[in-house]
Amino acid sequence: MRAAVQPLVVNVGVIGPGKVGAAFLRQMQQAAPRLLRECHLELRLRAVSDSRHMWLDCDDEALNGRVGGAQTWRPVVLDEFAAYVAGHHGSAAVLADCTASDSVADHYAGWLGAGIHVVTPNKRAASGCLDRWKAIARASDASGARLHYEGTVGAGLPVVQTLRDLIDTGDELLAVEGMLSGTLAWLFNRFDGSRPFSALVREAHALGYTEPDPRDDLSGMDVARKLVILAREAGVGLSLGDVAVESLVPRELEGLGRDDFMEALPAMDAPMAALLARARAEGGVLRHVARLDNAGASVGVQVLDGGHAFAHGQLTDNVVRFATRRYCDNALVVQGPGAGPEVTAAAVFTDLLRVAGAMGVKRCAC
Amino acid sequence: MRAAVQPLVVNVGVIGPGKVGAAFLRQMQQAAPRLLRECHLELRLRAVSDSRHMWLDCDDEALNGRVGGAQTWRPVVLDEFAAYVAGHHGSAAVLADCTASDSVADHYAGWLGAGIHVVTPNKRAASGCLDRWKAIARASDASGARLHYEGTVGAGLPVVQTLRDLIDTGDELLAVEGMLSGTLAWLFNRFDGSRPFSALVREAHALGYTEPDPRDDLSGMDVARKLVILAREAGVGLSLGDVAVESLVPRELEGLGRDDFMEALPAMDAPMAALLARARAEGGVLRHVARLDNAGASVGVQVLDGGHAFAHGQLTDNVVRFATRRYCDNALVVQGPGAGPEVTAAAVFTDLLRVAGAMGVKRCAC
Secondary structure, eight states: OOOOOOOEEEEEEEESSSHHHHHHHHHHHHHHHHHHHHOOEEEEEEEEEESSEESSOOOOOHHHHHTTTOOOEEEEEHHHHHHHTTTTTSSSEEEEEOOOHHHHHHHHHHHHHHHEEEEOOHHHHHHHSSHHHHHHHHHHHHHHHEOOGGGTTTTTEEEEEHHHHHHHHOOEEEEEEEOHHHHHHEEEEEEEEOOOHHHHHHHHHHTTTTTTSSSSHHOHHHHHHHHHHHHTTTTTOOOOGGEEEEOSSSSHHHHHEEEEEEGGGGHHHHHHHHHHHHHHHTTTEEEEEEEEEEEEEEEEEEETTTTGGGGGGGEEEEEEEEESSSSSSOOOOEEOOOOOOHHHHHHHHHHHHHHHHHHHHOOOOO | OOOOOOOOOEEEEEESSHHHHHHHHHHHHHHHHHHHHOOOOOEEEEEESSSSSSEEEEOOHHHTTTOTSSSSSEEOOOHHHHHHHSSSSEEEEEEOOOOOOHHHTTTTTHHHHOOOOEEOOOHHHHHSOHHHHHHHHHHHHOOOEEEGGGGGGTTTSSSSHHHHHHHHOOOOOOEEEEEEEHHHHHHHHHOOOSSSSSHHHHHHHTTOSSSSTTTTHTTTTHHHHHHHHHHHHOOOOGGGEEEEEEOOOGGTTTTOOOOHHHHGGGGGGGHHHHHHHHHHHHHHHEEEEEEEEEEEEEEEEEEEEESSSSGOTTTTTEEEEESSSSSSSOOEEEEEEOHHHHHHHHHHHHHHHHHHTTTTOOOOOO
16 A cells, blocks of 8 residues: 555645636636545635735635635735745745736736745746846746746646757747737738628627727737747747737727727728738638747738638638748647636646656656 | 756657668667756667567667667566666656557556556557556556557657547537548548559559558558547447448458558449549538547548538548547637657657656756
């Protein structure tokens, strides 16, 4: 008979109990018994913070997403929050940043330097200022604490880790091509000329597929951030300003208030109809594509051959296509829903399990 | 200034220096300097073994694939080989089984029990006898040593780990559907009625796309093994005998010698032509599909809708489609070349890096 294995305790703090954070808390709670039983991993939620409060000493109620109640709660001071999570007995402390905040990303280097791991779908650090990114790398390198961010590209799809594995095993990235916005994929999959483009944008907006201000999708900047993240993962020290981003928003609509913009949407219709006509004349389809190769990084509408992998996307699917030295004739393709609280939270959870894996937690079926 | 980090030494033994083993040795040698510099990981090749010899104290020459020369070499005794690799100073010993041998898999439980990790694209253990598989699990559980086998399904494509992450984060597998044989994918992508099926099999054979005896592909057993591996990863204790495998080899050709079989190939043409006619009458395409769901596990030819993800496969691509509770409307799809020495070796290498990761080796871009 084997001796009982002492579980490895990982203390977790969640920043941003919004849709993604709440889904993450739920997933952790649901998976915790199996992880304890089969992987000898004990996940302990120690604290949750939103932009103004923090809840310490969370119990199962908090894990249920019903934060508050009898727990302590205080105006948030993020470093104090981090120190609280790290102050518990355990093998590791992990902060899950479920915000999209640049100011939370400002704390990463300090936390990592103090040995606190960070897992996040927040794109700000990995696509933001290179100096901050390098400071984060130095802090992580010095302490051994990890920053994982699988959820920044394609949400729960295996994209960042796949690229990491290709690079670490010595493969060479020739090009990465992606449809990295579910919203834009949906718009271009539907745009067949039967309805003006503005009507599709309005429909997507009404269905909640777009950001509250659809320009946040149509500008292509969110896609450009994802491309920067993939470039850095492949060792190319790109910044957002290095990406040639072709916004779909006509210049004259950029400065409008949101309501006025929604009103003025039909100004997009003529240029988009012209693009579609051109694509059809060439026998191809229109798609919004991010591309990184030797020639640089670009984001915008492209005319693709009808046989291209991106021509057959489903609904709001993301698609990422890695062309490498080993995958040169045919690319390695990952495809599927690339947004939504559940799959984004699953990416954060996967990152958390990678941290636990690095502490020796065993995750095999055998 | 930070102190110099002591590299983590991993001692590696390679069993089976064939095409995959040689590619793995080459990849390790090429990536080693970067891994040492950036990840503080020192990979040390200690020994290589084929079915009759072993080379101990390998130097760089051996890493070049030019094993032999001045090194010791002796008739192979696998456990002695394993003990030799594990006998070196280091943080971990890893054996890379690059064979397709069932008798090598018989040693896994012993090696894992002794704390020696195993990485392999060999399908025998993970798809073979359940009792042996459970003994392997117990040994791994007791010592903490890992068995990784990403290369068993889809070669270097992220399939096994992706399923592992879905399950560990609490997702629920509803169905997995795959085109898991590059050979069969190629045959059905090309089979349009313009040439008899036997002519395509002969062409694939001549191009080296099939096994030396094409029945090893056409029988569907190799695909069934992969399906068993995915099922077990998802917690379903399946055995090969539980898979409903519909062989493409007509019963009367099963017992023939290889040359006689190649001669008698046209006996496949009439049934295959009938299948194609049926698919066309239904407006669909013919594909060789492996499927696991609540109804069970099956492998065989199916008629698929022209809009199905598998209808657009490229050349010899593998495709795996995970339908889960979280990925229910649209599945998570991984696609790309799923065979070949380079990508298979890359899977073994990725597994090796996962072992190193569990020892604390840091693998992040930041």
